[in-house]
Amino acid sequence: MRELKDITHFYFVGIGGIGMSALARYFKSQGKQVAGYDRVATTLTNKLVVEGISLHYNDNYDYIPDGFKDPEKALVVYTPAVQQGFGEMVRFRESGIPITKRAQLLGEISKTMTCLAIAGTHGKTTTSAILAHILYASGVKMTAFLGGILEGYNTNYLHSGSDVMVVEADEFDRSFLQLDPDFAGVTAMDPDHLDIYGSAEAFEETFKEFAVLVPNDQLFINENVELDGKRVGVDHGDYYAQELSIVDGAYHFDFLTPQEVISDFSFKLPGRHNLANALLALSIAHSYGVQAEKLRSTIASFEGVERRFSYRIDSEEYVLIDDYAHHPTEIDAVYNAVKEMYPDEKYTVIFQPHLYSRTADFMEEFAISLSQFDNVGLLEIYAAREEPVHGISSGVLSTRIYAQENAPMVSSVVEKIDLVEFIKEMGSRIVLMLGAGDIGVEVTKVKEQLGS
Numbered sequence: 001m002r003e004l005k006d007i008t009h010f011y012f013v014g015i016g017g018i019g020m021s022a023l024a025r026y027f028k029s030q031g032k033q034v035a036g037y038d039r040v041a042t043t044l045t046n047k048l049v050v051e052g053i054s055l056h057y058n059d060n061y062d063y064i065p066d067g068f069k070d071p072e073k074a075l076v077v078y079t080p081a082v083q084q085g086f087g088e089m090v091r092f093r094e095s096g097i098p099i100t101k102r103a104q105l106l107g108e109i110s111k112t113m114t115c116l117a118i119a120g121t122h123g124k125t126t127t128s129a130i131l132a133h134i135l136y137a138s139g140v141k142m143t144a145f146l147g148g149i150l151e152g153y154n155t156n157y158l159h160s161g162s163d164v165m166v167v168e169a170d171e172f173d174r175s176f177l178q179l180d181p182d183f184a185g186v187t188a189m190d191p192d193h194l195d196i197y198g199s200a201e202a203f204e205e206t207f208k209e210f211a212v213l214v215p216n217d218q219l220f221i222n223e224n225v226e227l228d229g230k231r232v233g234v235d236h237g238d239y240y241a242q243e244l245s246i247v248d249g250a251y252h253f254d255f256l257t258p259q260e261v262i263s264d265f266s267f268k269l270p271g272r273h274n275l276a277n278a279l280l281a282l283s284i285a286h287s288y289g290v291q292a293e294k295l296r297s298t299i300a301s302f303e304g305v306e307r308r309f310s311y312r313i314d315s316e317e318y319v320l321i322d323d324y325a326h327h328p329t330e331i332d333a334v335y336n337a338v339k340e341m342y343p344d345e346k347y348t349v350i351f352q353p354h355l356y357s358r359t360a361d362f363m364e365e366f367a368i369s370l371s372q373f374d375n376v377g378l379l380e381i382y383a384a385r386e387e388p389v390h391g392i393s394s395g396v397l398s399t400r401i402y403a404q405e406n407a408p409m410v411s412s413v414v415e416k417i418d419l420v421e422f423i424k425e426m427g428s429r430i431v432l433m434l435g436a437g438d439i440g441v442e443v444t445k446v447k448e449q450l451g452s
Contacts, residue, residue, distance in 0.1 A: 007032070007073065008067070008073045009067045009073045010027045010032055010034050010068075011068040011074060011075070012034070013036065013037050013079075013082050013088060014078060018149075019079070019145065022146060023077065025157040026109070028052065029159050034054070035054040037088060039057060059086060064088070076089075076092050076097055077100055078100075080101065101178075106167060107180060113163060114164045114288075115165045115167065115179060115182050116166045116167070117166075117167050117184045117214075118187065119176050119185070119210055120188045121187070121188045122188050122333070125147040125148040125308065126304075127278075128281075129148060129302075129305045130277060130278050130299070131166050131185075131281040131284055133150065133152075134282070134290060134294070135288075136158050137294075137298040139160075139294075140161075142158070144158040144159075145157060145168065147170075148306055148308065151303035151305060167179065169181070169210065171192070179213065183288060184211075184213075185232075185283075186207065186219070186227060187225075188329065189204055189207050191204070192358070195357035195386075204226075208227065214229075218287065220239075220280055220287070222276055233276070234275055234276050239256065241253035241255060241279060242254040242256050242261065250268040251275050257283070260292070265300070270309055271309060272333075274309065307323060307324045309323050309334065309337060312443055313447055315451075320432075321338065321431070322432075322443045325434040325435070326358070331369040331434060345428070346374040346428040347375070348430070348431050348432070349434060350379065350434070352382055352434070352437045352439040353381045355385075356386050359381055359397065371407055374408055374410075375411075375426040376408050376412075377412060377413075377423075379416060379439060380393070382436070382437025382438060384437065398412055410426060416442055420450060
C-alpha cells in the first residue's frame with residue numbers, strides 16, 4: 001500500500017458500517033476526499049452526509065465521482081462482508097484502482113500513533129469506549145475508532161490529536177493481526193466465528209498470535225483469559241477492585257494497581273461484566289500514564305455505549321433494556337446484571353439469533369442461557385452474510401429452550417409486528433431485547449408503543 005499521505009481520495013464500500021464510518025470520519029478530519037456506498041440510508045449514513053461525505057445507495061460505478069477512480073490518487077476500502085462479485089468492486093479491479101481491506105488500513109494507521117488495542121469475543125466495544133473516554137476527557141491527544149456509538153458524544157469516532165490511537169482489535173477474519181499495538185487488552189477468548197476458524201483451537205491460537213504482537217508487560221488480560229499478561233479482575237489480579245459495593249445503582253470501589261491503591265471510584269454501568277471492562281480500561285490508562293485523579297473523575301462520568309445494557313424505558317410500568325448480546329456468554333452477562341439490579345422481578349427477553357452458523361455452533365449453549373429468563377420470545381434468525389441452513393431455526397432453538405431442566409414459562413417464536421402484544425401478555429415489568437441483527441430497529445418501535 002502507498003503511504004497514506006500520498007492518497008487524496010478514499011472510497012468506502014459499506015461506508016455505513018460502524019467500523020467503516022469511523023474510518024471515513026478520520027480521513028475526512030485529515031482533509032482527504034471521502035465518499036462511499038451502502039445498501040440503505042440509516043441514521044449513521046445521514047450523519048456522514050451532514051458532515052460532508054458523499055454517499056450513494058445503488059451499486060452503480062457511474063455514480064462515483066471521477067477523483068475516486070484515479071489510480072494515482074484513490075484507495076478503495078472494503079470489509080470481508082462485501083461480496084467479491086459486487087459490481088462496483090469488479091469495476092474498481094478492472095480499472096486498476098488500489099483496493100484494501102478495512103483491517104489493513106487500520107493496521108497502517110496504527111503504525112503512525114501509539115496504538116492501544118482492545119481485543120476479545122465480547123466486551124471490546126465497551127472497554128475501548130471507556131478507554132477512549134478516559135483519555136479524551138483527560139486531555140490526551142488521541143484518536144479513537146469505536147465499534148459503537150458513545151453515549152454523551154453521539155459518535156463512534158473521537159479525535160483530539162494523533163499521539164494515541166484507541167481501536168477495537170476485531171478477531172473476525174483474523175483482522176486484528178494487521179495491527180501494530182503498543183498496549184493491548186483482551187477481554188475474553190470464548191470461541192466464536194467458527195465458520196471462519198473451523199475449531200475452537202484455531203480460534204484460540206489466533207489470539208495467541210495477537211498477544212505476541214504486544215510488547216512485554218503491556219498486555220492486559222481479563223482474569224479468566226488464558227494468556228500471559230497483566231491480569232485484571234473484579235476480585236483479584238495484578239489490578240482489581242477493593243471494597244466493592246453498590247450504592248444507588250452504581251459500583252463504588254478502590255482500584256488496586258501494582259504501584260498503589262487509588263480510592264473512591266464510582267462507575268454507573270450495571271453488571272459485573274461491565275465493571276470488569278472498566279477495570280481493564282483503567283489498567284491500560286494507568287499504565288499509559290493517566291494520573292489518578294483523572295482516572296477517578298473520567299470513569300465516574302462515563303455514560304455508556306448505545307445497545308450495551310442501554311435503558312430505553314425506565315418507569316414504574318416498564319423497564320426496557322437494549323443490548324447487543326449475541327453470544328451465550330454475553331447473554332449470561334446480561335442476565336447476571338439484570339438479576340443483580342432487579343433481584344425480585346420477573347424477566348421477559350426478546351432475542352434475535354445472529355447468523356445460522358453461530359446458532360448451529362452454540363444451539364445448546366443458547367438454550368441454556370436463555371432458559372434463565374422467565375419468558376422468552378425469539379425473532380427469526382438474522383442471516384446477515386449467510387444463506388439459511390436446513391434444520392437451524394428459531395423454532396428449533398425454542399424447542400431446545402423448553403427442553404431445559406428449568407425451562408421458562410413461555411418460549412416461542414414471535415413476529416416483529418406482534419412484539420408489543422407479546423410483551424404485554426407476558427406481564428413482566430423488566431423487558432430485555434438482545435441481538436446483533438436489526439432488532440435495534442424494533443427496540444425503537446417497542447419503546448414508542450410501550451412508552452406512550
